[in-house]
Amino acid sequence: MTLTPVLRPDVFAGRSILVTGASSGLGAASVRRFAAAGGRVYAAARNTELLAEVAASCADLPGEVAFGSxxxxxxxxxxxxxxxxVAAFGRLDVVVNNAGRHDFRITTEVTDEQWAHDVALNLSGAFFVAQAALPHLLETGGNIVNVASVAAIMGEAYSAAYTASKHGIVGLTKALAIEYLNTPVRVNCVCPGGMNTPQVTTIDVPEGADWDLIMRVSAKRGLMEADHVAAVIAFLASDDAAAVHGSILPVDQGHLAG
Structure with a gap:
């Protein structure tokens, strides 16, 4: 289900937003929400066909969407x-480091290549995007919203690389928040719980895994829609959150409150 974005059409007018992992799920929902608020969005992901579909879904919205593989x-x-x-819109005001994937693996069976790939996708990518973006964000007084997970705050079974990487996203957020404390740049992090996204349908649980351990991270209220989390991302990226810097914000239907 796709929810209708509810933001004023001028909230991000004139601003340029980079969203990674933008071809589906939370990334695509974030692109639509920023475009609905007048933003000029650069959608980045590997699959250009899916990116084109996301851009087409924003055709009637006030903003503008460009994309690249x-x-x-x-x-x-x-x-x-x-x-x-920057080439598409001449400036950069917001970065949403959303790209990532959760694969369940028994720790003793994780290969060197799988570990390196999971860390690169779920942690290193956010660092290198932020590193390249910061000079532009310093010019515009912009901000970064990193997407972690409830796995950034608690452990998840059969998810050593993913959990370690998402904990790293929290550390990266805090480190950048302190380093840029004396500048206008803001850096924040959202930690979503389970969402109703295409990734849910492609989860492959290892043979012999204890399903009860896996389900320990599931909220009693069930899955959220991606647009619910995109709304929080857009808030953190907006001027309404001007005083929010270095925050680690769970969006998990109360799961971590227990």
């Missing part, structure tokens, strides 16, 4: 995504 497991591609956003 970028793989955040490559530091060069991270820099290219930032350059693409």
């Amino acid at each position: 970028h793989d955040v497991t490559s530091a060069d591609d991270c820099r290219a995504a930032v350059a693409g956003a």
Whole structure:
């Protein structure tokens, strides 16, 4: 289900927003929400066909959407995504580091390549995008919203690389928040719980895994829609959150409150 974005059509007017992992799920919902608020959005992901569909879904919205194929497991591609956003719109005001994927694996069976890939996708990509974006954000007084997970605050079974990487996103957020404390740049982080996204339908649980351990991270209220989390991302990126800097914000239907 896609929810209708509810933001004033001028909230992000004249502002340029880079969203990674933008081809589906939370990334696509974030693109639509920023475009609905008048933003000029550069959508980055690997699959250009899906990106084109996301851009087409924004055709009647006040904002503008451009897109490019970028793989955040490559530091060069991270820099290219930032350059693409600046080339498309002449400036950069907001970065949403959303790209990532959760794969369940038994720890003793994780290969060197799988570990390196998961860390590159879920942590290093956010660092390299932020590193390339910061000079532009310093010019515009912009901000970064990093997307972590409830796995950034608690442990998840069969998810050592993912959980370690998402904990790293929290650390990255806090480190940047302190480093840029004396500048206008803001850096914040959202930690979503389970969402009704295409990734849910492609989860592959290892043979012999204890399902009760996996379900410990599930909220009693069930899955959220991606647009619910996109709304929080848009708030953090907006001037309404001008005093919010270095925050780690769970969006999880109360799961971590227990």
